[in-house]
Amino acid sequence: MKLYTVPHSPYGARVCAQIKLKNLPVEVLPPPEPLRSEGFLKRFALGKVPILELDDGRYLGESWAILEYLEEIGGEIPSLIPKDALARGKMRELARYADLHLAPNALFPLFKSVLAGEAVTASTLDALHTELAKGERLIAARGSLAERALDLGDIALAPSVLYLFLLLEGLGKKEILADFPAFSGWWEGMDRIPEIRETLQGVSTAFRAFAGSRATA
Numbered sequence: 451m452k453l454y455t456v457p458h459s460p461y462g463a464r465v466c467a468q469i470k471l472k473n474l475p476v477e478v479l480p481p482p483e484p485l486r487s488e489g490f491l492k493r494f495a496l497g498k499v500p501i502l503e504l505d506d507g508r509y510l511g512e513s514w515a516i517l518e519y520l521e522e523i524g525g526e527i528p529s530l531i532p533k534d535a536l537a538r539g540k541m542r543e544l545a546r547y548a549d550l551h552l553a554p555n556a557l558f559p560l561f562k563s564v565l566a567g568e569a570v571t572a573s574t575l576d577a578l579h580t581e582l583a584k585g586e587r588l589i590a591a592r593g594s595l596a597e598r599a600l601d602l603g604d605i606a607l608a609p610s611v612l613y614l615f616l617l618l619e620g621l622g623k624k625e626i627l628a629d630f631p632a633f634s635g636w637w638e639g640m641d642r643i644p645e646i647r648e649t650l651q652g653v654s655t656a657f658r659a660f661a662g663s664r665a666t667a
């Protein structure tokens with residue numbers, strides 16, 4: 451199988467982390483047609499990476515759909531989907547928090563202003579605080595990574611949190627999560643997992659190059 455993605459994509463990073471953790475036979479490649487080109491849109495319905503291409507040419511888009519698919523076909527070890535139904539629900543709740551709360555309400559506005567070279571406004575920082583407070587409650591209720599197994603919810607959230615740190619580089623990680631002890635502890639736990647750390651380091655390096663190339667364009 452092939453995973454098409456770009457190195458700075460937080461969504462692609464989710465799948466890359468899963469591939470590393472489960473040692474899956476998936477080759478990670480740049481998109482076969484330029485992103486946003488007619489050819490890309492014709493070939494891939496949603497027009498976004500990541501895309502998983504199967505050996506027979508069929509493909510799947512949307513990072514969460516890919517994560518669940520690879521989990522279903524990719525073997526039990528390590529299992530990244532809990533057996534317990536409520537724990538599975540909590541995993542999906544965390545992923546939806548990342549995609550439907552943190553990203554649209556805080557991450558995207560931040561991304562827009564930082565890449566436009568504008569100052570981050572107080573209202574953007576307030577929105578970020580509100581979203582992080584939601585995450586704090588969710589993460590505290592799930593228990594620390596020392597007490598429960600890592601799952602796809604954690605893997606979906608981590609690259610979005612990394613992006614907050616990258617976009618607010620002047621502020622420092624400790625400061626961003628200062629009011630959120632469960633969230634901070636979770637981040638430190640995630641960063642101790644070598645496959646996660648390695649994946650996120652790759653995203654950081656690629657993001658800095660991407661942001662730098664836009665700044666000088």
Ligand SMILES: N[C@@H](CCC(=O)N[C@@H](CS)C(=O)NCC(=O)O)C(=O)O
Nearest residue numbers: 459460461486498499500512513514
């Ligand atoms: N909901 C999608 C989001 C994917 C996404 O936004 N991908 C970005 C890269 S990070 C992309 O393909 N952007 C190209 C474009 O918007 O034209 C997922 O989870 O896979």
